[in-house]
Amino acid sequence: MKIKLSNFTAAVGLLVMLAIHPSHAAAGQAADQLKKTVDTVLNILNDSSLKGEAKKAERRQKLREVIYARFDFPDMAKRSLGAQWQKRSPAEQKEFTKAFTDLLEGAYVDKLESYNGEKVRFVNDRQDQDHTEVSTKVVDKKGQEYSVDYRLHQVNGDWKVSDVVIENVSLVNNYRSQFNRVLAKSSYQELIETMKQKKFSAPAAKS
Template sequence: MKWFAFPILFIALALGGPAFALASPTETVKKTVDEVVRIVSDKEMKKPQNEQKRRQELKKAIGAIFDYAEMAQRSMARHWRDRSAAEKKEFVSLFETLLENSYAGKIESYNQEKIIYLNERIDGEYAEVKSKVVTVKRDEYSLDYRLMKKGGKWLAYDVVIEGVSLVSNYRGQFNRLIVNEGYPALLKKLRSKSEEIKAP
């Protein structure tokens, strides 16, 4: 996938940190992305002996604002309604593990890229924050965050990188696998990926 080549873009997956009810969508994104940058830029945290602590802080930041259940449901699209409550619960858990762990390493590749917030658009309970990433070589990439208001705070349910939606990308992959091989095949693949990620 195109955006896999740009590690800094995975900071988009780290919208974690404290969520404030009165914060605007942009303020929420900026404050939490700043927290992730702080973690990956901390010299003490970069030491090998602190790897586990660093990963835990990153996962905490990532999980604080991402609505994994919403992302999982949108990624499954029409196939979601066919799942039992137990299946939905397991799928959300596997999806969360996939996102949290797959991109922790990418986020750690942060190399002083600059994030510029362009504008935000609010439409009722939904919002989009547009930004761009400028690398040290002055290359630029668009990075947009889609959020929805739940419980008085903004939660991220999608990230669009260079016009590519994370949720839409997964939706296409999941749909193809379910249609061609069945839901059990998707579950098996996600379980395998989860174990692979957890392995040292």
């Protein structure tokens, strides 16, 4: 059956809140860079000067800046559209990338603020030339454990997240399947409009 993930556990699919002791941190550079990003996000969420509704816009803008610097949204957007990407003009590709990024923000980034002490355990990291996969386990308040794996690749010397796998469900593949279903019976422009309305669902765990 499907398990409905908590807001934070869903958000962890975009950026895991790694409350990891330094001795448990990954030895690899990719995991180190990911952890630094997560530490910065935690600092923003815990900053007393940024709390409250009056600071919401400023707080979320800071979160976006940090997260967008670590995730390769253009690459994720391109792969989520699959073969259709090459059929689109540069202007359409730019439009799709923005719509995809906004969709992810609506599905995940806004939920980061629901963090309520969920624990995350680093498992391992595996590197293959220019690609690395960092595996973690998220434990919610009820003790339910979920696997969240981060696939990263190098972009200009930095490690960027190119996909997130929640309970063996790839974020990129999940959206590609939904986009393909729309394109099979509707136009590309209708897909864009549906994305703007945020009618696509994020990956959910199964058990």
